[in-house]
Amino acid sequence: MKKNRVAFASVLFCCATVVFSAAHAQVDVVKGAGKHAFAVGGFSGDAAIAGQVTDVLKNDLRLSGYFQLSPSAGAEFVQSGSVRGEGGGGVEIECIVTEVATKRSVLASTYKGFAQELRRTVHKLSDDIVQTITKQRGIAQTKIAFVWARNGAKELAVMDYDGYNVQQLTYDKSISVRPRWSPDGRKLVYTSYKSSFPDVAEVNLYTGQRRRIASFPGLNSGAAFSPDGQTLALTLSKDGNPELYTMSIGSGNLQRLTYTRGAESSPTWSPDGQSIAYVSDNLGTPQVYSIGRDGGVPTRLTVSPAYNTEPDWSHPPAGSEMKPMLTVTSRAGKFQIGIYDADARTVIPVVADGVDNEGSSWASDGRHLVFTKAVNWRPQLYLLDVMTREQIQLPAVEGGASEPAWGP
Amino acid sequence: MKVLRLTRATFVALTTAAVLMACQGCKSKPKPKSDAELGNVLGMQGGDINMGSARPLGELDMANQQRGMFSPVFFALDSAKISASEAAKLPAVAQYMKANPNKTLVIEGYCDERGTAEYNRALGERRAQTAREALVKLDVPASRITTVSFGKDKPIDSGHDEAAWAKNRCCEFVIAGP
Numbered sequence: 001m002k003k004n005r006v007a008f009a010s011v012l013f014c015c016a017t018v019v020f021s022a023a024h025a026q027v028d029v030v031k032g033a034g035k036h037a038f039a040v041g042g043f044s045g046d047a048a049i050a051g052q053v054t055d056v057l058k059n060d061l062r063l064s065g066y067f068q069l070s071p072s073a074g075a076e077f078v079q080s081g082s083v084r085g086e087g088g089g090g091v092e093i094e095c096i097v098t099e100v101a102t103k104r105s106v107l108a109s110t111y112k113g114f115a116q117e118l119r120r121t122v123h124k125l126s127d128d129i130v131q132t133i134t135k136q137r138g139i140a141q142t143k144i145a146f147v148w149a150r151n152g153a154k155e156l157a158v159m160d161y162d163g164y165n166v167q168q169l170t171y172d173k174s175i176s177v178r179p180r181w182s183p184d185g186r187k188l189v190y191t192s193y194k195s196s197f198p199d200v201a202e203v204n205l206y207t208g209q210r211r212r213i214a215s216f217p218g219l220n221s222g223a224a225f226s227p228d229g230q231t232l233a234l235t236l237s238k239d240g241n242p243e244l245y246t247m248s249i250g251s252g253n254l255q256r257l258t259y260t261r262g263a264e265s266s267p268t269w270s271p272d273g274q275s276i277a278y279v280s281d282n283l284g285t286p287q288v289y290s291i292g293r294d295g296g297v298p299t300r301l302t303v304s305p306a307y308n309t310e311p312d313w314s315h316p317p318a319g320s321e322m323k324p325m326l327t328v329t330s331r332a333g334k335f336q337i338g339i340y341d342a343d344a345r346t347v348i349p350v351v352a353d354g355v356d357n358e359g360s361s362w363a364s365d366g367r368h369l370v371f372t373k374a375v376n377w378r379p380q381l382y383l384l385d386v387m388t389r390e391q392i393q394l395p396a397v398e399g400g401a402s403e404p405a406w407g408p
Numbered sequence: 409m410k411v412l413r414l415t416r417a418t419f420v421a422l423t424t425a426a427v428l429m430a431c432q433g434c435k436s437k438p439k440p441k442s443d444a445e446l447g448n449v450l451g452m453q454g455g456d457i458n459m460g461s462a463r464p465l466g467e468l469d470m471a472n473q474q475r476g477m478f479s480p481v482f483f484a485l486d487s488a489k490i491s492a493s494e495a496a497k498l499p500a501v502a503q504y505m506k507a508n509p510n511k512t513l514v515i516e517g518y519c520d521e522r523g524t525a526e527y528n529r530a531l532g533e534r535r536a537q538t539a540r541e542a543l544v545k546l547d548v549p550a551s552r553i554t555t556v557s558f559g560k561d562k563p564i565d566s567g568h569d570e571a572a573w574a575k576n577r578c579c580e581f582v583i584a585g586p
Contacts, residue, residue, distance in 0.1 A: 154561060175561050178526055191529070197556050198529065218555050219533040222526050235530060237555070241537050242530040263488075265530035279527055281534075285486060286527050307486075309524040329524050358524045377521065377568050403525055 034387070035068040036133060039075035045083040049091055049118070053083055056119050059162060060126030060140045063392065065367060065385040066133070076100055077133065089115045095125055097132070107132045119164055137317050139363045143407040144370055145169075145179035145188055146381060149400040156190055156203070161363070161370075161406070163381065163394030169203060176201075180224045181407045188405075189213065189223040189232060200234055214247065223247075224267050226293070227315060233257075233267035233276050244278055246293065257295040268313045269293075271324045277301065277311040288328055288340065303345055307331035310359050311340075316366025325386075327369060329358040337371050339386070350386055360384075361406045370394075370404040473514070473584045477504070480578040481539055486523065488534040490542060498539070501581050502546035505553075513548070514582040515539050517557040518564060520573035525559060532557030539579045 040058050043050040057079075061067040072078050081095040090112060097107040107129060113121030120141070127138030139161055148157040148168065156169040156176045170176045175193035182188070185205075192201040192212070200214035200223045214220040218237030225232060232247045239256070242263040246255045258264045262282030269276055270290070277290045280298070285306045291298040302308040310329035316322040326340040330347050335356040338347035351357045351371060360371040369384040373393075379402040381394045394401075478501050481494045490498075505513055517532030517539075536555035544550045564580070565572035 175558070177561060178529075193558075193561075197554075218537070219529060219557050221529050237533050237537060242533050263527075263530035263534045266526045279530070281486075281527075281531070309527040331523075335524065 036066060037070040037074060037076045038067040039070055039072040039078040041072065041078055041080040043081045043083045043093070043095075046085050049083045049085060049115075052118055053093055053122050056122040057126055060123060060138075061129065063162060063368075063383065063385075064126070064130050064138055064140070065387055065390070066130060066136070077106070079129075085115070086112075091115050091118055091121065093121060093125060095129075097129055119160065119162075123160070136320060137365055139365050139368060142364060143185075144361075144381070145181065145405045145407060146397075146401045147177050147179070147403040148397060149379075149402070151399075156188065157397075157401075158205075158407075159394075159397075161383075163397075166397065169205075178222060178403055179405045181405055182225050183227055183229045183408055185408045189225065191221040191223075200232070218242075222265050222267060224269060226269050227271065227273040231293075233269065233278075235263075235265045235267070244276070244291070246276075255295065257291050258298065266310055268311045268326075270313055271315045277313060277326060279309045279311065288326075301326070301340060301342070301345070302328060302330075302347060305330050305332045305347070308338075308347060312361055314362035314366040315364070317364065320366055322366035324366065325362075327360045327362070329360065337369065337384070350389060351382075351384055351391065353391075357382075359403050361404050363406045364408050368406075370406050372402045372404065374402075472586070473582050475580060475582045477583060478581040480580045481535075482574065483535055483577040483579075485520070485573075485577065486531070488531060488538045490538055495542060498542050499546060502543050502548050504583070505543070505548045508583075509552075511552070511583050511585040513543070513553045514584055515543075515553060515555045516580040516582060517555065517559075518562070518576050518578050518580070519560045520576040521560045521563060521568070522573060523560060525561070528559035529557050529561075530559075532559045535577075535579050539581075 038061055040054060042054045058069060062069060077097055077099055079095065079097050084092045086092055093111040095109055096105055098105050109128060111121050111125050123140035126140040130136060130138035142161045143158050144161055145156060145158050148155045153173045154175045154177055156179055157166055158169060159166045172194045177191050179188045179190040187202055187204050189200060189202050191198050198219055198221050199212050200220045201210055201212050203210045214234060214236065216236050216238035219235060219242050221235050223232045223234040230249055232249060234245055234247060235242045236245050242265055243256060244258040244264040244267055246257065260280060260282040262280050264278055264280045267276045267278040275290050275292050277288055279286045280289050286309050287300060288302040288308050288311045289298040289300050308328045308330050312327050314325045316324060328338055328340055328347055330336055330338050334354060335358045336349050337351035337357050337360045338349045341348055356374045358372050360369045362369055367385065367387055369386060370381055372379045373382045379400045380396050381401045381404050383392045383394065479497045481490055481497055505511060515536040517536035519528040519532045533555060536557055540553045540555055543553060563576045565575040
């Protein structure tokens, strides 16, 4: 393995360790290494339902990154089960997962749901399998917010993490962009041009209610919730040029963090909530800096290449094998996604394939990213498993999808 | 302000909450609510944003705006600096504003698509602010100028070549008011 490159030392099965700040840690993982060989035996019972459940389960296990789907010969785990349609449009799924070596059944559960929510029910099952076998939290029940280019407008939408079940959120026929989730997954903040000017707005996903949070003269954009959900970091230009501020959700009180002649934008909170990484072009081209949540002297993080933007901190759950990481979008000819290596002060590209990739957002597992890939200027969403570097294209969204934000 | 009718909104909100809760523990008896209903709430079908604080300038009469009266100011890639030749376009704007004291000037900042989305929103704003500062130096009151950045979200030219990009790195001057 190459030295002097950040990130992922894969050890044994899924016990890969990511070292963010240790020098000479390694990014490289042999594709497919560390995955459990898992045989999906399928489900007896109603063939149509069984087929659908099997497809969703296989896709979930594949997307989790922890499993290599395999025939039962040579598998480490085998799955069996049954499905049953119930009166009133209900479906019952029974699933058993057996560890081949010990012949022990590691999971035996029954799941009930309505037929139209079959995917969601299977996502729950998939997350249980991931949790049981890897002790890591799965992402199959998470959602991704994104910007949907429709009919000449930009609307907000939300989809399941696998790209299915797209639901349009706004019908403003305006520009609605840069969604970011509240830590509890109940709200999104975003930038709305409904008033003809860029305002920070919030939508409550449970009630559908929206409110305008910031509408000062000039730019109001880039809002991001702190990990405790109490404070927003955002860009305002009310004092002359785009600067970084925090706003208390409860009181609306503003605190200005930066004082430069350049533009500050794109804040992302560190996992401990004590600092904020952001973009500034004060010294020329845009680079990523970090500042304390109460301001102070900023620390410059990235130095090369000449253009680093769209920082996003991962927030891996307690007990995760993943360490916090900071991704950026760099321009090196084309736009590419990279992970910032704090020791070497370099950016290690993880999505650099000769087309434009931008705007990565971490999943709550701290292992997967969603990002925009534009081929011929047509943006669509892709997932990346940073451990294996596998990219997966989500089902294409008509008109184009961009600026994804992976929910908690 | 239009809002969702209360009865319907409340009903759907409650059922939506139930759906979202159900996804946490699917072993419990399922609630007969589907994503389609969730979509109805999430979509709001054109419901308004509850406007909190208003802009100090007030909501401009955007229907009464005049665009194209003045030549746009163009910029180099990733730059918010106004070159001497581009700055020569500004006195005409300043003169009009001084002669029409009841008008408001909206400066729109744009970027080409070769940049990341949010950074371009900031860059577009800085372009607009640079033009604003220059006009203030030409004695246009700052209180009569407002800025709006469209970043790369609303290109003036939808092409994907150097000619289109050059057109899209600009500030446009829009006159609003009675």
